[in-house]
Amino acid sequence: MIKRSSDMITEIKEQMRGGKGSVNITHIFKQNEINGKSRMIARITLKPGCSIGFHEHVNEEEIYYIVKGKALVDDNGEKHELNQGDASLTLGGESHSIENIGEEDLEFVAVILLYQ
Amino acid sequence: MIKRSSDMITEIKEQMRGGKGSVNITHIFKQNEINGKSRMIARITLKPGCSIGFHEHVNEEEIYYIVKGKALVDDNGEKHELNQGDASLTLGGESHSIENIGEEDLEFVAVILLYQ
Numbered sequence: 001m002i003k004r005s006s007d008m009i010t011e012i013k014e015q016m017r018g019g020k021g022s023v024n025i026t027h028i029f030k031q032n033e034i035n036g037k038s039r040m041i042a043r044i045t046l047k048p049g050c051s052i053g054f055h056e057h058v059n060e061e062e063i064y065y066i067v068k069g070k071a072l073v074d075d076n077g078e079k080h081e082l083n084q085g086d087a088s089l090t091l092g093g094e095s096h097s098i099e100n101i102g103e104e105d106l107e108f109v110a111v112i113l114l115y116q
Numbered sequence: 117m118i119k120r121s122s123d124m125i126t127e128i129k130e131q132m133r134g135g136k137g138s139v140n141i142t143h144i145f146k147q148n149e150i151n152g153k154s155r156m157i158a159r160i161t162l163k164p165g166c167s168i169g170f171h172e173h174v175n176e177e178e179i180y181y182i183v184k185g186k187a188l189v190d191d192n193g194e195k196h197e198l199n200q201g202d203a204s205l206t207l208g209g210e211s212h213s214i215e216n217i218g219e220e221d222l223e224f225v226a227v228i229l230l231y232q
């Protein structure tokens with residue numbers, strides 16, 4: 001199955017998980033298109049200063065892979081600056097947040113893998 | 117867990133799946149770092165003219181998400197040109213190939229989800 005960028009559905013969420021500003025979540029494939037154990041495969045865009053607040057993942061894990069821009073990631077209590085090509089993995093029972101601390105849009109791919 | 121791009125392991129494969137030239141597979145996280153049902157989460161780079169040959173996925177599915185460049189994807193028998201932001205999904209029992217038909221490097225994120 002081919003999915004054009006122009007055919008992907010984008011959700012806009014405000015103050016997501018208690019974060020700042022708005023978040024654009026573009027679903028690369030929707031959960032009902034996937035047969036594997038994943039509930040989200042998305043390109044997420046944060047404008048400068050915007051963030052997704054600190055939140056826990058339970059019975060699932062999430063990978064962030066930075067495509068463009070500069071991020072501050074709180075990785076289960078430790079803060080790290082991530083740049084293009086860097087990644088984070090938040091296992092089940094762990095928490096994270098991400099903020100755009102650069103001057104251009106921050107784009108990253110987010111993959112949530114379910115444990116059950 | 118944070119993984120810097122500079123700490124990721126890159127495999128170089130020649131004529132992968134019968135394709136042309138070489139393929140760089142940079143493992144964003146290795147399978148033993150992941151608890152979810154995935155066996156590969158990688159950034160793959162193909163130089164112009166290089167390709168991964170047509171091959172089937174059994175009991176698993178693969179997503180390609182184009183980060184940069186221009187690709188020709190054979191999606192289970194139908195050929196499509198994919199550009200930045202486009203994606204393909206190859207379900208279990210289906211086949212695909214990918215070739216860099218542009219003049220710059222082709223970069224894409226590949227995620228393989230296991231069915232069991």
